[in-house]
Amino acid sequence: MSFKPADNIQDLQYFGEFGGVNPSISDSSTYTFLKAKTMFDTFEGNTDGCYLYSRHSTPSNLYLGEALAAMEGTESANVAGSGMGAITPTLLQLCGAGDHIVSSRTIYGGTYAFLKNFTPRMNIETSFVDITKLEVVEAAITKNTKVLYCESVSNPLLEVADIKGLAALAKKHNLTLVVDNTFSPLSISPAQLGADIVIHSLTKFINGSSDTMGGVVCGSADFVNSLKSVIDGASMLLGASMDSLRSSSILKNMRTLHIRMKQHSKNAAYLAEKFEDLGIKTVYPGLASHPSHDVFKSMMNEAYGFGGMLTIDAGSLDKANALMELMQEKNVGYLAVSLGFYKTLFSAPGTSTSSEIPQEEQAEMGLSEGLIRFSIGLDDDIERTFNMIKACMIEVGVLQTAMA
Ligand SMILES: *Cc1c(COP(=O)(O)O)cnc(C)c1O
Numbered sequence: 563m564s565f566k567p568a569d570n571i572q573d574l575q576y577f578g579e580f581g582g583v584n585p586s587i588s589d590s591s592t593y594t595f596l597k598a599k600t601m602f603d604t605f606e607g608n609t610d611g612c613y614l615y616s617r618h619s620t621p622s623n624l625y626l627g628e629a630l631a632a633m634e635g636t637e638s639a640n641v642a643g644s645g646m647g648a649i650t651p652t653l654l655q656l657c658g659a660g661d662h663i664v665s666s667r668t669i670y671g672g673t674y675a676f677l678k679n680f681t682p683r684m685n686i687e688t689s690f691v692d693i694t695k696l697e698v699v700e701a702a703i704t705k706n707t708k709v710l711y712c713e714s715v716s717n718p719l720l721e722v723a724d725i726k727g728l729a730a731l732a733k734k735h736n737l738t739l740v741v742d743n744t745f746s747p748l749s750i751s752p753a754q755l756g757a758d759i760v761i762h763s764l765t766k767f768i769n770g771s772s773d774t775m776g777g778v779v780c781g782s783a784d785f786v787n788s789l790k791s792v793i794d795g796a797s798m799l800l801g802a803s804m805d806s807l808r809s810s811s812i813l814k815n816m817r818t819l820h821i822r823m824k825q826h827s828k829n830a831a832y833l834a835e836k837f838e839d840l841g842i843k844t845v846y847p848g849l850a851s852h853p854s855h856d857v858f859k860s861m862m863n864e865a866y867g868f869g870g871m872l873t874i875d876a877g878s879l880d881k882a883n884a885l886m887e888l889m890q891e892k893n894v895g896y897l898a899v900s901l902g903f904y905k906t907l908f909s910a911p912g913t914s915t916s917s918e919i920p921q922e923e924q925a926e927m928g929l930s931e932g933l934i935r936f937s938i939g940l941d942d943d944i945e946r947t948f949n950m951i952k953a954c955m956i957e958v959g960v961l962q963t964a965m966a
Pocket of ligand 1: 717742764
């Protein structure tokens with residue numbers, strides 16, 4: 563594939579007010595107008611380049627939005643105060659009472675809880691399906707379906723969505739395909755494969771410093787403007803806006819995303835292979851044993867690899883917990899949720915990030931108790947890291963279980 567997401571970011575050129583190499587930060591919540599009439603027109607949405615109030619937009623947020631739209635190859639983008647602050651307005655903008663969503667059943671716990679427990683209050687119903695089976699997805703579509711929702715690489719099971727196949731289904735049934743691409747920035751470009759809307763939690767790889775929350779919705783200019791409408795825009799009215807100080811700092815971090823993603827992917831691929839060789843049940847889209855390895859390969863921008871996320875099965879919750887505690891003690895990384903940090907982060911999704919999903923459903927989707935999700939860090943010497951993890955596995959008895 564010839565799409566070059568990192569070049570698109572690199573080619574943007576912004577200068578600060580005084581010729582600075584970084585754009586100036588707009589340190590204001592409100593903006594003056596020379597003429598009262600211009601203020602009126604701006605509220606009506608009729609003046610380009612005029613700022614109104616920072617919940618609507620700010621120069622700093624527009625710079626970051628432009629960089630993210632360039633990365634995904636969409637017309638426009640709107641940043642939000644968190645990933646959920648991007649996801650929830652998008653779905654509420656697209657769906658109203660009586661509408662129906664077909665969603666992957668393996669999605670971020672917060673998104674799952676929103677669709678399962680919250681949107682039914684507004685009479686928006688969701689069918690959760692195995693997104694890797696296109697015939698199952700199609701069978702779930704009803705005359706009320708408006709949205710097809712998935713993650714490119716799912717949290718936490720790392721299932722891979724066939725975005726081209728889903729886009730064809732969306733087109734056939736006149737649905738909007740929304741893809742959360744948080745786990746695979748740069749590696750996968752969903753809009754280039756036919757997705758209508760691409761969402762990220764910027765909190766994760768894109769910012770990469772675990773120092774802020776953030777989110778973005780990338781899509782057509784029409785859709786992005788509809789989200790920001792002062793009359794009925796869900797982003798504008800629900801108010802999960804980002805602060806300019808934050809967007810300027812995320813923009814700066816984004817410039818090294820391509821270097822970081824290559825290193826996350828390289829390290830994760832190394833560890834995944836080594837874990838598998840040890841006989842540990844390992845899930846990583848870069849492994850030939852991954853059921854969707856070929857689907858990922860057919861979609862990827864090769865330079866960035868298969869991403870930094872992998873899971874292993876430690877055999878039981880007790881073993882998973884013991885292993886995570888020991889790995890933290892030995893400074894392999896941190897027992898923490900989230901992803902995309904320079905240090906390796908690990909957690910047991912069944913009792914943390916996916917605990918919103920009832921036990922029976924967890925079992926049905928293959929989310930076992932002993933599952934540990936890793937966000938692999940930027941370690942310079944990954945062989946050393948592997949040896950540290952292996953020693954921890956032996957000490958807590960994970961390795962014997964796997965080999966037995
Ligand atoms: C973290 C995450 C979200 C939510 O983002 P926040 O920034 O925490 O609101 C959504 N989707 C995925 C895949 C995530 O990992």
